Amino acid sequence: MLARQLERTEFHAEDAGLSPRRVVGIGLVIGLITIYGLAMVGGIMKAAQGNLLHLAPETFYALLTLHGAGMIATVVLLTGVAHWYFLREHLTLRVEVLLFAVAAIVWGLLAAAVAVLVGGFAPGWTFLYPLPFVGATWPAWATGLFFFGVLFVGIGFAIYCLDILAGIVREYGSLLNGLALDTLIPRLRRADGKVAPPTVIAATMVAIDGILTVSAGTILVIALLGRWASPNFPIDPLWIKNLTYFFGHTIANLTIYVSAGVIYAVLPHYTQRPWHTNKIYAISWTTSLIFVPWAWPHHLYMDFVQAPWLQLFGEGSTYIASIPATVVTIFGALLLVYRSPMRWRIGSTMFVAGLLGWLIGGAAAMLDATIPFNDVLHNTLWVPAHFHTYLLGGVFLFVLGFASHFAGERAAPGRFAKTAEWLFFVGLGGFLLTFYAGGIEGVPRREAVQPAPGPFLADIATGFVVILLVGLTGVLLETLWRARHSAGQGGEA
């Protein structure tokens, strides 16, 4: 029954020239172009914080808002299509739904870009109430348009999660089976003995927490739209601050869990070793499912009025959420690589390097999430330092690795690719180090004009960003070249 339906859907989609691979490719290309552009915006911001370029503060903050919001939405898009590509091996998912999700996110991005570039909307990507309304240097329409943009991104992600969730219950019978809890609870075992593989377990966690996150985001945006429409709309600043970080933190954090799903699927191709489900995976992903949505209070440690139990619970949840990642996913990946007949390609190098970025950024995050340390790290450059380590140096590397895998890579990288890769990594490492240095020196984040030694470090950082971008250009060209020469038969490591 389902197979027949699937065929029918496939038929429609193919009719329109939209094979699943094609839609994934479209999402990938749009996303990579966007990231490339936004990375240049990041470089411009660094140059402006240094002595190399002058920007008016309102321009700087507008670019900051564009970079932050755009990057988060784009990595949601990119990791989403990458995971979807592999999930199709296990679930029947609909290509129209993916197309809709991609389109909604792209429209959301465009709306946000117009709000920022034309309207000058500039309260930072977290648009923390009441900032969008008080002392604004931009017109009201820009505020409204931006919120609608956020809503669109949310709708895109929600529909993506809903289809995956539906696919999981259809295939495995229930969400508990999607988490592979049948390995622990005999009553759940299926007659056919089918158990969800790790990449599906990850999808289950992401789909559930994703739906919760988008629900929170919708409440947030509706409250802000209410305030936008009527200045009397009552909003409690502490409540909305919690909601803002619940949404912002969790959606950014989830991209890592989506990436984990990609890693589970792709690493076995390179290491030529299988990645099987067992009890440990069920336990650890259930732990993530429960505790990831409770980590947001670590953004509010410096709000001393926040309820003490929330502060401590937030710290504990952040700690607990780090256990599955380090003990299961990253450890498991390293074990898979250890003494394997690894095929070192651009793809596999990016994946292993991305795991490294995830760990280092995670360590920095854990330090920041420790309350007595937070009071000297909060809102310093330490914060962008650590999240760039696992977003730029982690999630983005997974995306590049996926792109390379998707394009098809049969041979080991040549001299051009190797050089590009090295330039990219050197630029990345240097850029991140200057960020950490600024953080430990107490330079605040989100400042158009920083106190010393901010500008000095920003000058150095700009140099590294140039190197990074040159390397990135090379890596992307190489990937594009390979995609042209193996059109339609990717996936071969």
Next chain:
Amino acid sequence: MMTRRNVPWLGLLVVAMAADILVPAALGIGDPPLGLHHLEHAFLLFGGGVLGIAYVRRSPREWGDPLWLFATILLGAAGLVLMVPELYSRVDAYPVLHTLLHVGFAVVGYFGGYAAERYSPRSGIAWLLMVVMTGALTATGFGAPPPGV
């Protein structure tokens, strides 16, 4: 879900929902605190959703149109718009309107569950997840003014 075993539970749910719809307005029981009021409405969204899901499950269906997913999301947003407290304060003064609002929640809930379940067998749970989250978060302060310095 629509097995014979579940019928008593569904009956109980209907009774509870009916009470929730009718009693506060009819008896003129004063406005509950805002957070509780949100929860009460979320309960109607939830209960309606369970009924909608049960209705679809009466007869096994195939995989539905993707538009059902879209409908699920829109209904979720619609439920939330009905929860804007500005609306409560206008409506609560008139028992009939208040009752109608409660009926509205149950109806949105019903169609939300129906739409989610129509998309694919068992996917109605997505609606319940959304509604539980909505209830929990609105109850913590959606539309509530700050407590003051």
Next chain:
Amino acid sequence: MVPLEGKQLVIFVLWVALTAIVIGVFWWVMRSTRRPDAYDAVSKGGYRLRKSWAWFYGTLLIAAFAATLWTVPYAWAQPAAAKRPAMVVTVRARQFSFSMPSRLPAGRQIEFRVTSDDVNHGFGIYSPQGVLVAQVQAMPDYTNVMYFTFSAPGTYTIRCLEFCGVGHSDMHQTLTVYPAKGSV
């Protein structure tokens, strides 16, 4: 450059050490692919190692959590005796300045009551050497209470530590801390 001292030094050393260990482990694992072996041969030892690692890491986290319970900067965690002689100072933040005294004593505990007239701001205290020594958020409609004792006199800087609009990076001012009279 700002001197690296206090908590910042501890944090930096910890992070550098963790990073070095992690890079070392990755390097070792990557090198190991030069002499491949069957998965069955390595996975048993791997699972044993994973178990020890889980125990070690879990214990570390519990220890860290327990240790931090005693050192959180919140008012409720301060011993009652330490709170009593505090000098109360109100800080009101607004776009883009703070209204607060420009001189305060060293060596005396101060109870900062921090709030905001408009948007969210931060209240960060930088030592005369430029080291960030304490901070708290300034939020509209709420008052955050922070206890702090200036350990030495000098010219401190108060700096906004929450993005608050177009003038955010100009939102800083100096604070003169004078020697305590009786000296505590």
